[in-house]
Amino acid sequence: MKKDWWQRFVNTKSSENIDTKRKKLVLFAFTYIGGTILVIFGIKTPAESNLALKVILLTTAVIIFSNAFVSYFHEKLEVTFTITGLSIIPMVWAIVYTGGHLNTGLYWTFPFPITLFILFGYLRGLQLNIVLFSGIAFLVLSPEQIEASYRIAEVSRYFAAYIVNIILCLIGEYYRSRSHTELTKLSVERQRQANTDPLTKLPNRRFINTAFMNMVTDEQFDHFPITIAVLDVDHFKQVNDNYGHDAGDLVLKQLADVIKSSVRDTDIVARTGGEEFLMIFLDAEIQTGLIIAEKVREAVENSQFDIQNRSLPITVSIGCVEAKTYQQFEQGTLLADKQLYKAKSSGRNCIC
Ligand SMILES: Nc1nc2c(ncn2[C@@H]2O[C@H](COP(=O)(O)OP(=O)(O)OP(=O)(O)O)[C@@H](O)[C@H]2O)c(=O)[nH]1
Structure with a gap:
């Protein structure tokens, strides 16, 4: 990955x-x-x-x-x-x-x-x-x-x-x-561009909904259970408001690198929205998924986000669910969003 x-x-x-x-x-x-x-x-x-x-x-x-x-x-x-x-x-x-x-x-x-x-x-x-x-x-x-x-x-x-x-x-x-x-x-090359987020160079939502979905629904896909984790930056609006949109973009780029280096090579990390990322941990039941998600959360908390000669503190909240079948995967991102909402309501910088 x-x-x-x-x-x-x-x-x-x-x-x-x-x-x-x-x-x-x-x-x-x-x-x-x-x-x-x-x-x-x-x-x-x-x-x-x-x-x-x-x-x-x-x-x-x-x-x-x-x-x-x-x-x-x-x-x-x-x-x-x-x-x-x-x-x-x-x-x-x-x-x-x-x-x-x-x-x-x-x-x-x-x-x-x-x-x-x-x-x-x-x-x-x-x-x-x-x-x-x-x-x-x-x-x-x-x-x-x-x-x-x-x-x-x-x-x-x-x-x-x-x-x-x-x-x-x-x-x-x-x-x-x-x-x-x-x-x-x-x-x-056109397929690659259409499936890539231009800012972070990560796969985008289109990739998840098409190429990855095709892979998961294929009979030969044998990586279940998987953990779906939705990650959202905490109070990202403040970064934009205080340092400008370009600084916000730099944070997102650095964040993509931190997330990628915290997960396994086989896992998938996609940028699915403005400051929202989707992580898919293959061959990972929820217990393993929560451990990887916690590693990501900690890595972000402990990383330096260097913007305009300052080091910004950035934290993320993550919602996780397990999917054992492709039907569960289709529903999984919605359920993970609900878990994310819980993490945000529990004070942010945590995992649910
Ligand atoms: N720099 C930058 N900002 C973006 C991008 N996409 C979305 N945003 C900003 O991300 C911010 C998201 O703000 P909110 O949805 O209010 O959430 P938040 O401030 O992160 O607060 P919580 O999620 O509740 O912790 C908005 O200010 C968007 O403009 C982008 O591509 N680049």
Whole structure:
């Protein structure tokens, strides 16, 4: 909690989801369009003259169709992308080896570089494209080893066009990925600003009501019981009245540091109002919560608040309640406010 509280809560999931969605759409488009073409050519390829090609085209179609279908039922999309991506490579080699339909094999290799870049990103996509291209080059340059026969002029034009295709796809994917990263950073920074109190740099009320509330209501949140403690500066109006608003702001900044250094790293301290702070002690039943709150109260009482070459005495009152479930947490801040009111009525500089 003391440093970079935001790192604990930063949410890049929505941006990752957008990227995964894009890959998924490409995968489905590739599967349904590419798979249909494979089936058509698989059926058209005569079994007597080209059984191996027929089997490979139809088998790849079955793999990519069933892979896309199964992906509706599981979350591990990376596995889906890998299976489809890797099944493409031997199929392309087979097309080049046999020459494909009417010896047009080389022309059908052009859509695959971009598919690999989209499914695997620019780095792994480049590695897989190098593997794919090396295999194609080996086959094309070993005419005596393969069934297909390609003319020399056709092969050299093909290499030039295919390499240009890979380079353009690489450039496109690289800059797309870079702009996606930049946009994610920008969005994270905006989220951080929207959830941060500009004066104390602590989380603000918005953070508690949104990001933290989402975390608490998540099934995987296992930090109950928690103690909710509302802290309010005593007679803060007098600080403003006697020393000015800027001096009051300085006190609030120093106070934020004192509170943060008095609680545990796992605890949350937010500025939820003018001179009001909310502390959330995780894995702390009320007894532990009261001990931490007392530590905070004492630390504030014993701290020097240096304003205009003077040391101001500052005290705080704190209201604490325990929450064992997220439903209790929702009610917790209201109940803690009532406890705070009791502490104020009991003479301030105390905890209830
Ligand atoms: N400097 C400064 N003052 C603020 C800020 N937000 C609220 N305040 C002031 O905090 C003071 C709160 O005063 P009150 O609500 O009367 O409470 P109090 O004087 O602290 O008295 P008790 O809470 O009853 O002990 C007001 O003078 C507000 O103007 C802020 O961001 N900066």
